[in-house]
Every structure is written in structure tokens, then in C-alpha cells.
Amino acid sequence: MKVTVTIDRRPEIADPEGTTVKRALHDLGFTEAAAVRMDRVIHLEVEGDDPALVRDRVEEMCRQLLANPVLEDFTVEVDAGPT
Amino acid sequence: MKAAVVVFPGVNCEHDVVHALRSLGGEAELVWHRDTDLSDFDGVVLPGGFAHGDALRTGAIARFSPAMNEVARIAAAGAPVLGICNGWQILCESGLVPGAHIANRDLSFICRFEEVEVVDTNSVLTRGAEPGQRLRIPLNSYEGNWVDPSGTGRVVLRYVDDPNGSQGRAAAVANETGNVVGVMPHPERATDELLGSRDGQVLLESFLHSLVPA
Numbered sequence: 001m002k003v004t005v006t007i008d009r010r011p012e013i014a015d016p017e018g019t020t021v022k023r024a025l026h027d028l029g030f031t032e033a034a035a036v037r038m039d040r041v042i043h044l045e046v047e048g049d050d051p052a053l054v055r056d057r058v059e060e061m062c063r064q065l066l067a068n069p070v071l072e073d074f075t076v077e078v079d080a081g082p083t
Numbered sequence: 084m085k086a087a088v089v090v091f092p093g094v095n096c097e098h099d100v101v102h103a104l105r106s107l108g109g110e111a112e113l114v115w116h117r118d119t120d121l122s123d124f125d126g127v128v129l130p131g132g133f134a135h136g137d138a139l140r141t142g143a144i145a146r147f148s149p150a151m152n153e154v155a156r157i158a159a160a161g162a163p164v165l166g167i168c169n170g171w172q173i174l175c176e177s178g179l180v181p182g183a184h185i186a187n188r189d190l191s192f193i194c195r196f197e198e199v200e201v202v203d204t205n206s207v208l209t210r211g212a213e214p215g216q217r218l219r220i221p222l223n224s225y226e227g228n229w230v231d232p233s234g235t236g237r238v239v240l241r242y243v244d245d246p247n248g249s250q251g252r253a254a255a256v257a258n259e260t261g262n263v264v265g266v267m268p269h270p271e272r273a274t275d276e277l278l279g280s281r282d283g284q285v286l287l288e289s290f291l292h293s294l295v296p297a
Contacts, residue, residue: 009185013230014248016186065147068140068176070183070232 001051002079003058005042007067042066051080084294085110086163087124089154091145092116094132096167096271103271104128107284109291116148125294126163126207127154129170131223131269141184141226142172151177163207163293164263168224171256171265175229180258180265182231187224188248196280197222197268198243199254206239206257208264211289218282220268222246222254227267229253239264262293 009015015037022036048054055078067074086104090097090113097113104111111128114121121127134145145151151173158164158179166174174180187193196219201212212218218240229236229249240255247267255266270283 010232012232014185014188014228016188016190016228016248020190065143066139068143068183070175070181071185071230 003044004077007040087114091134096131103274121153129166131168142176146176166265181236184226192225199240203239206261207293222268
């Protein structure tokens with residue numbers, strides 16, 4: 001099933017890329033862009049029938065490899081498809 | 084007394100490190116990242132480069148290489164472990180030194196000499212140096228901006244200027260016991276007048292003198 005992992009850098013950690021993009025938006029006149037964070041989305045296709053089990057496994061992938069606990073939080077969305 | 088220099092796919096400073104250590108009278112040998120037995124060695128260097136192409140995050144994949152189990156064992160035994168540039172990033176991902184690295188504050192790849200100051204001599208990288216001593220060493224990195232929310236990393240070298248936003252202007256950080264150190268500038272590239280500086284010698288000599296038979 002399709003799984004979407006979003007890796008968010010914690011708000012208290014600097015995001016130099018986001019800061020640069022925000023500056024560029026302001027230069028273009030989009031001054032309403034008050035904050036820009038460059039987070040990361042990972043799309044996975046995971047084998048399995050049980051959405052809860054798939055979620056557990058993907059959360060474990062995040063803890064071991066996909067996210068760095070020093071800098072980042074993660075969220076996992078499992079798309080179990082039409083039921 | 085011999086140091087292992089671990090070669091991960093994509094690393095590119097391994098020969099420089101071996102050459103520099105040998106030129107200072109040390110013994111050093113390349114080992115492959117899949118090696119599972121480093122018991123012949125008394126210390127380890129993780130050299131700079133781009134292990135696994137920096138996929139996902141710098142050092143994120145390299146930390147799972149089989150040789151890293153041996154690096155962790157050697158670190159736990161109190162023997163010297165030095166990570167240079169990408170090697171420091173791998174040590175952070177492994178949790179052997181605190182913190183992590185993000186992109187340089189100004190998003191520039193920095194490739195130039197930087198002046199660093201010795202702030203703590205209780206580490207295998209700095210024990211032969213004098214507190215306050217200033218050294219000119221080449222910096223060569225995009226993700227040299229060290230952050231340590233835990234506040235537990237011990238800065239042993241700090242930049243005189245602030246090239247990349249690194250917390251506490253950290254250029255090198257040690258673990259609590261000082262036997263595991265990560266350094267962002269390249270001491271191995273400052274070991275000969277032909278390279279424009281010999282200031283890296285005192286650091287690598289400190290490392291070599293820290294090697295004791297396992």
C-alpha cells in the first residue's frame with residue numbers, strides 16, 4: 001500500500017534553505033510569506049495487508065533511518081486504498 | 084600501533100589521510116566499510132568525502148556499515164576515533180558524538196583556509212596543542228553547520244570567524260571522554276608547506292600519540 005512519510009525539521013532548528021527561499025519570495029513581492037520551512041516527503045510502496053502493521057513498520061523505518069531524531073520529527077500516512 | 088582509515092563508497096580523502104599519518108611517522112591502512120574485524124588496529128579515522136553520495140542525509144547510510152560496529156567497539160574501549168568532515172557527520176549519525184549537521188548558514192559550499200582556535204586540549208585531536216593556539220586549516224564542506232540541541236557536545240576547536248553558523252563556532256567536537264572527535268576542517272590537508280600550511284600536524288600528531296596497543 002502507499003505510504004507517505006513527512007520529515008519535519010523541528011521549529012527550533014535553523015533552516016537556511018527555507019530562509020533563503022523566503023527571502024526570494026519577498027524579493028518577488030510575496031511579502032505575505034511569513035515563514036518558509038523546507039521539509040521532506042518520502043513516498044513508499046509497502047507490501048502488506050494490515051494498515052496498522054504497515055504503519056508500525058514504517059514508523060520503525062523512520063526511527064532507524066529516515067528521520068534524524070536530533071533534528072527532525074516525522075508523520076506517517078498510510079493509504080489503504082478503496083475498501 | 085596502527086590506525087584504520089575506513090573507506091565508504093563515495094569517500095575521497097582516504098589516501099590523503101593515510102599519506103599524512105605516514106608522513107608523521109604513524110602507521111595507517113585503508114579498510115573497507117564492509118570489514119567486520121578491526122581488532123588489528125588501535126584507532127580509527129573516518130575520512131572526508133561523500134559516503135553513499137550523501138543520500139538522505141550526510142552519514143545516514145554509512146553509519147549502518149558493518150565496520151561501524153567495530154568503530155563503536157573501539158570507541159567504547161576508549162581508543163581514539165577521529166571523524167574528519169563527512170567522517171564527523173557519520174559519527175553524529177551514529178550517536179558517537181552529539182549533534183547533527185545542517186547546510187551552512189549562507190548555503191555556500193565553503194572551500195578555503197579557515198583559522199581555528201584550540202579551546203579544549205582534553206581530546207585525542209588537541210592534547211598536543213596549546214590552549215588558545217591558532218591554526219590555519221582548509222575547510223571544504225556544504226553541511227558544516229553543527230547543531231546540538233542536547234548541549235552536551237564539547238567544542239575543542241572553534242572558528243575564529245563564523246564561516247558556517249556552527250553552534251558555538253564549533254570546528255571540532257569531542258565526546259565526554261575525549262577519545263571520539265569530529266572535526267570539520269581537514270588537518271590532513273595542512274601537513275606540508277607545499278599545501279600552504281603545516282598547522283594540521285599538531286592535531287594528527289595528537290591523534291597518533293593517542294594510539295596505544297589494543
